[in-house]
Amino acid sequence: MYKIIIENLSIQYSDGTESLRNISLNIRDKAVTVLFGPAGGGKSTLLRCLNRLNDLTEVSNSSGRVLIDGENILDPKTDVIALRRKVGMVFARPVVLPLSIRGNLTYGLELAGETRRSVLDEAVERSLKLAAIWDEVHDRLDDPAIALSGGQQQRICLARVLALQPEIILLDEPTSGLDPISTGKVEAALIELKKEYTVILVPHSVQQAGRTADHAAFFLQGELVEYDEGKKLFTAPKEKRTEDYITGRFG
Numbered sequence: 001m002y003k004i005i006i007e008n009l010s011i012q013y014s015d016g017t018e019s020l021r022n023i024s025l026n027i028r029d030k031a032v033t034v035l036f037g038p039a040g041g042g043k044s045t046l047l048r049c050l051n052r053l054n055d056l057t058e059v060s061n062s063s064g065r066v067l068i069d070g071e072n073i074l075d076p077k078t079d080v081i082a083l084r085r086k087v088g089m090v091f092a093r094p095v096v097l098p099l100s101i102r103g104n105l106t107y108g109l110e111l112a113g114e115t116r117r118s119v120l121d122e123a124v125e126r127s128l129k130l131a132a133i134w135d136e137v138h139d140r141l142d143d144p145a146i147a148l149s150g151g152q153q154q155r156i157c158l159a160r161v162l163a164l165q166p167e168i169i170l171l172d173e174p175t176s177g178l179d180p181i182s183t184g185k186v187e188a189a190l191i192e193l194k195k196e197y198t199v200i201l202v203p204h205s206v207q208q209a210g211r212t213a214d215h216a217a218f219f220l221q222g223e224l225v226e227y228d229e230g231k232k233l234f235t236a237p238k239e240k241r242t243e244d245y246i247t248g249r250f251g
C-alpha cells in the first residue's frame with residue numbers, strides 16, 4: 001500500500017538552484033525506502049518537503065503534489081504542526097536536549113499536554129526499545145542524555161521521534177558520524193521500525209543503501225534516475241548511471 005504519493009514535484013531555491021525536477025515516486029507503508037546518490041542530488045530537499053521543513057528555507061518555487069494518506073500536504077491549508085507530528089525526522093548529527101534521558105523522551109509529549117505518569121513511562125520504554133537502546137540505558141534514565149556516546153545519542157534522537165507516535169520516519173544520513181557498531185544498531189532498529197512505520201532513509205553509503213533498502217530511489221542532480229525494489233536495483237540496475245554509481249565509478 002502506498003503511504004506517500006509524490007506527483008511531478010519540482011523545487012527551486014531562491015538562488016535559482018533547481019534541486020528537484022519533476023519527481024514522481026510512490027512510497028510504501030511498512031517498508032524501508034532508501035533515497036541515495038551523490039551529494040547535491042536533492043535527497044535532503046525531498047525529505048524536508050515531506051514534513052514541510054522547506055518552509056523554513058529559501059525555497060522560491062515549488063510545483064507538483066505530495067499526497068500523504070491522500071491529502072496534499074503542500075496545500076497552504078495543511079496543519080503543519082500535526083503534519084510534523086505524523087512525519088518525524090532524524091538528522092545526521094544527533095542533537096539531544098539538555099535534559100535527562102527520560103526528559104528527552106517525554107518533552108514532546110509533555111509539550112502536547114500529556115501529564116499522566118503511566119502514559120509517559122510507557123512511551124519512554126516503548127520508544128527506547130524500538131530504537132534499540134533500552135538495554136543500555138534503562139537503569140539510568142535520570143542521567144543527562146549528553147553524557148551518552150554519539151551512537152547512543154543518535155538512538156535517543158530516534159526514540160524521541162518515536163515517542164510522539166509518528167506514522168512516517170525520515171532519517172537523513174543518521175549514521176554518518178557513527179562507528180560501525182552503533183551504525184549496526186541503528187540499522188537493526190530500522191528492521192523493527194518497518195514492521196509498523198513508513199521509513200525513508202538517506203543512507204551514508206551505497207553499502208548501507210544495499211543493506212537496508214526494500215525499495216531504492218537513485219537521485220542525481222535533482223533527477224530521479226531509477227526506482228525499484230532494493231534487490232533488483234542493487235543487483236541488476238536498468239540505467240547505466242545507476243550502475244556506474246553503485247559500482248563506484250563516480251560519486
Ligand SMILES: Nc1ncnc2c1ncn2[C@@H]1O[C@H](COP(=O)(O)OP(=O)(O)O)[C@@H](O)[C@H]1O
Nearest residue numbers: 013017019038039040041042043044045057058
Ligand atoms: N537552503 C538552500 N538554499 C539554496 N540551495 C540549496 C539549499 N539547500 C540545498 N540547496 C541546493 O539544492 C541542491 C540539492 O541539495 P540537497 O537536497 O541538500 O541534496 P543532497 O541531500 O542529495 O545532498 C544542491 O544543489 C544544493 O546546493
Ligand SMILES: [Mg+2]
Nearest residue numbers: 043044045172
Ligand atoms: Mg543531504
